[in-house]
Amino acid sequence: MEDHKIVQRNIALQREWYGEPLGDRVRRLVVAFDVSQASLADVLGISAPMLSQVMSGRRAKIGNPAVLARLIMLERKILTPDVASGRREALQRALDDVRASKPAVTRDNxxxxxxxxxxxxxxxxxxxxxxxxxxxxxxxxxxxxxxxLRHAGKRI
Structure with a gap:
């Protein structure tokens, strides 16, 4: 299968499995937390090259459920007033909390x-x-x- 077709298939699978392409979800986190992709990979507990492959569709899924759980934890933290304010210390505290977490992954959570x-x-x-x-x-x-609102007004 051609590379382009593989990427298209993988992105379609990501939509089915995760609700949208993982690249979109990860880019939102990079912007919201104002971090590099490599820094985000470190917080999630995944290598930067692996995260890049998942984001680009060269890989279809995140194989480690704890990494996916941390991604979801960060998405939820964006919604907290402290983090949503965009204050640097709040963003860093949220990243540190997620990095240190040891999520127990089950179907229920x-x-x-x-x-x-x-x-x-x-x-x-x-x-x-x-x-x-x-x-x-x-x-x-x-x-x-x-x-x-000021934080939301900043464009990518």
Missing amino acids: LPVDVGRSAIMALRRLIPSDHLTEAAAALDGRFPELAEL
Whole structure:
């Protein structure tokens, strides 16, 4: 099978197994946590080349369930107010917590279809200049919400 066809098949399998291509999910984490792909691989407990292969579709799945569990943990942490604010110390604390975790993986605690983060939803729905404007308007009264909107207004 040609390389291109293999990649297409693997990405289709990722959609079926994980709800969307893993490259999309991983890129959201790289942006949300403002880290390199290699740093994220370290947090997840996977080699950087292996993560790159999964992201590009050269590999269809993450073979280690604990790595997938950590990926899901990070996706969930994006939704917490502290991390969603984009504060560097909160982001680092979340990354450190996940890196140190030893997830027990069972069918009951490893959902495959995880919702998108609030930041990504805002980016999809609202132009970045509107998010930045809203952040400025909310700064005095709701600084945490303003910071979240400012973070969402940053484009990839």
